[in-house]
Amino acid sequence: MTRIKPYIPFICIFLVFYALLRPIGLLSGSDDTAHFEMLEKLGGLGWVLWRAEMWEPRLFSDLAYAIFIWRIEVWQVVNAIVAALLMFGLWRASFGPECLKIDEAKPRKNAPILASALICLLFFFIYPNAVTSSSIWFTGSFNYLWPVAALVFGLTPFIYFIRGNDPYPKKIWIPIGIFASLCAGFTLQTALVAFGVSLVIMAFCIVRKRKPAFWLIVHFAVIAACAVFFAVSTLTSARLTGGEELALFPQFASFDFKDKLLLGVHVYDLHLLRSSNLLFLTLALLAGYLAFLRLKKLHAVSGAIAFFPAFFILLNIIPFDKLLSGAWNYTADYADTLGSSTAFGTEPAAIFDFLYRVPPLGMGEPRDILMASLAFLAVIFMAYPIFFAFKKRVMGGLAALLYLASFLSGIIMGFSPTIFASGSRPFFLSNILILFLCAMLVREGMGNEDPSVADDFHGKTRRSKIIVAAIAIIAVYAIFLYAFVFASVYYWWY
Numbered sequence: 165m166t167r168i169k170p171y172i173p174f175i176c177i178f179l180v181f182y183a184l185l186r187p188i189g190l191l192s193g194s195d196d197t198a199h200f201e202m203l204e205k206l207g208g209l210g211w212v213l214w215r216a217e218m219w220e221p222r223l224f225s226d227l228a229y230a231i232f233i234w235r236i237e238v239w240q241v242v243n244a245i246v247a248a249l250l251m252f253g254l255w256r257a258s259f260g261p262e263c264l265k266i267d268e269a270k271p272r273k274n275a276p277i278l279a280s281a282l283i284c285l286l287f288f289f290i291y292p293n294a295v296t297s298s299s300i301w302f303t304g305s306f307n308y309l310w311p312v313a314a315l316v317f318g319l320t321p322f323i324y325f326i327r328g329n330d331p332y333p334k335k336i337w338i339p340i341g342i343f344a345s346l347c348a349g350f351t352l353q354t355a356l357v358a359f360g361v362s363l364v365i366m367a368f369c370i371v372r373k374r375k376p377a378f379w380l381i382v383h384f385a386v387i388a389a390c391a392v393f394f395a396v397s398t399l400t401s402a403r404l405t406g407g408e409e410l411a412l413f414p415q416f417a418s419f420d421f422k423d424k425l426l427l428g429v430h431v432y433d434l435h436l437l438r439s440s441n442l443l444f445l446t447l448a449l450l451a452g453y454l455a456f457l458r459l460k461k462l463h464a465v466s467g468a469i470a471f472f473p474a475f476f477i478l479l480n481i482i483p484f485d486k487l488l489s490g491a492w493n494y495t496a497d498y499a500d501t502l503g504s505s506t507a508f509g510t511e512p513a514a515i516f517d518f519l520y521r522v523p524p525l526g527m528g529e530p531r532d533i534l535m536a537s538l539a540f541l542a543v544i545f546m547a548y549p550i551f552f553a554f555k556k557r558v559m560g561g562l563a564a565l566l567y568l569a570s571f572l573s574g575i576i577m578g579f580s581p582t583i584f585a586s587g588s589r590p591f592f593l594s595n596i597l598i599l600f601l602c603a604m605l606v607r608e609g610m611g612n613e614d615p616s617v618a619d620d621f622h623g624k625t626r627r628s629k630i631i632v633a634a635i636a637i638i639a640v641y642a643i644f645l646y647a648f649v650f651a652s653v654y655y656w657w658y
Contacts, residue, residue: 170276173284174248174255181244181299184646188300189236195303203230221397224314224347225306236302243305246313250596251287253316255280258603260329275610278623278632283603285635288642290595291440291588292650298592300650308592311347311354315593316600318345318358318387321380322365326562331380338379342386349390352398353573353593359391361569365562409581415525416581423524428578430519433539435574435591437480440598442638445481447598448474448546450605454553457617470549476542543571550601554608563604570597 190196203211208230215226232239259279287295298308321331321341332338348354362384369376403409410417419427436444452471460467522528522536547564554560574594577583609621620628 170255170280171252172277173280174252177251177284177287178244178248180643181247182240184300185240185243188240188302190233190302194301196301199229199233203233216397216401218402220352220401220403221350221394222307223350225311225351228306228310229303232302239302239305243299243309246305246310247299250309250313250316251280251284253313253320254596254600254603255283257316257320257323258283258600259607260324260327275622279603279606279610282606282632282635283599285639286443286446286599286602288639288646289440289443289446289635290599291435291443291591292642292646294435294440294588294592294595296646296650297587297589301589304589307351308589311351312593312596314344314347315354315358316344316596317341318348318383319361321383322362323562325376325380326365326368326558331377342379342383345383345387346390349387350394352394353576353590355391355394356576357569357573357593357597358387360572361565362387364565368558368561409585412585413581413583416583419524424578425575426524426578427519427583428575429540430522430536431577431583432571432574432591432594433536433543434518435588435594436543437477437539439588440591440595441477441481443595443598443602445474445477447602447605448477448549450602450609451546451549451553454605454609454612455549455551457612457614458555459552470552473542473546473549476538480539550605553605555611555613559604559608563601566597566601566604570594570601573597 199211202214206214208227211230212223212226215221216223232242259276298304318341321337324333325331332341345358348358366376366381366384368374416424448471452474455470456467458467459470518532518536520526521532523533526532528536547567550567551560551564554563571594574591577586577590580586606621610618612618612621616625619625623629623632
């Protein structure tokens with residue numbers, strides 16, 4: 165039973181997802197039903213190749229779509245399994261091979277199940293719109309949930325290697341990792357993150373004169389080949405010259421590189437600070453606390469400023485004139501949030517209005533530009549506590565690298581005219597990387613050299629038990645709202 169306990173949360177995730185997916189069918193008027201004619205005309209494989217030529221080579225996502233489009237009941241089961249595998253992959257990647265060893269000393273024996281439970285609970289801290297449109301929507305699941313799950317399994321050997329573990333603790337993970345990277349290599353965000361993170365890690369090997377395993381070199385070659393193929397195929401596809409996407413946001417045509425970058429930064433900052441703020445706050449508190457413990461020994465100020473991101477996030481969660489109203493936008497009626505205002509001066513029901521008051525969409529009042537600048541500073545500055553939260557500098561560097569990958573995968577949407585039409589789903593990858601960082605920080609806390617700190621992260625103290633209970637209550641409340649508000653045929657897209 166001891167060996168089974170850590171896997172119970174993943175079974176629960178499967179059951180929750182399956183329950184949410186049961187009433188879900190195809191959404192008419194969306195991409196779910198837009199391809200029927202071409203599918204019948206060209207067949208599954210022919211349609212996939214046609215899509216690669218006319219749109220993007222989303223070979224893995226489109227092939228899965230073509231297979232399951234007539235098998236919704238099977239998709240519901242498989243999609244729930246993929247969601248559970250994503251949580252398992254995050255647990256395995258963040259805690260390493262040792263998370264599978266249950267025969268530890270008694271004080272640490274509950275660490276694996278506590279870690280797996282926290283990862284699964286914190287998943288429901290992600291902004292619900294980002295989850296529904298990327299995981300519960302039929303088409304969205306193939307373009308976001310599945311490739312992101314594959315990315316986690318594909319990058320795990322590289323993370324093991326830089327951490328000093330055997331990159332392939334079991335030989336079966338060699339083909340699994342390479343196959344996962346193949347699947348992740350055919351959507352833009354996952355292809356870029358896989359290539360960027362693995363490239364930096366391989367460069368680190370060269371600088372530190374560490375010889376990677378042969379299969380890790382082969383694995384990197386597969387990732388690089390997928391990234392190059394995807395880039396070349398996309399740049400030569402009809403998508404860039406068709407003009408269909410530009411019709412969704414005509415003003416985009418007048419933007420230069422700086423405008424697109426600025427727009428991407430603003431939209432991503434707003435998502436973290438006003439939408440997925442609970443998960444981002446969790447990251448800020450974990451990183452701030454662990455960094456403070458290390459930095460205060462050097463200088464009190466350097467330790468205290470580690471909490472700046474957390475402080476700024478709180479300013480954007482709590483409406484000053486209606487305490488706690490509208491945080492998370494967790495209500496079925498937007499009218500319930502009207503009149504509340506945060507540090508951004510935005511109502512939760514009109515979050516994107518802020519974008520039209522700052523460049524490149526607006527001229528910008530000094531106060532708005534100041535708030536946008538502080539938001540950017542808080543988001544970027546998060547790398548400071550993340551890096552110093554880890555005792556080993558190599559782990560701090562890895563965490564900072566993953567945070568940078570999260571940031572870049574978010575702001576890249578500024579370079580697409582679908583930035584508003586896509587809603588929150590492009591930020592699903594960013595949120596998963598942030599969840600991954602939270603798991604890494606929990607692992608770091610469990611291994612802290614201060615026994616009192618380690619006891620907190622192992623859930624052995626009263627305050628830690630209260631915190632875990634609060635996380636569980638919020639997650640259960642979120643699941644309740646998914647069942648009755650979010651996970652329906654009519655999703656919250658934004």
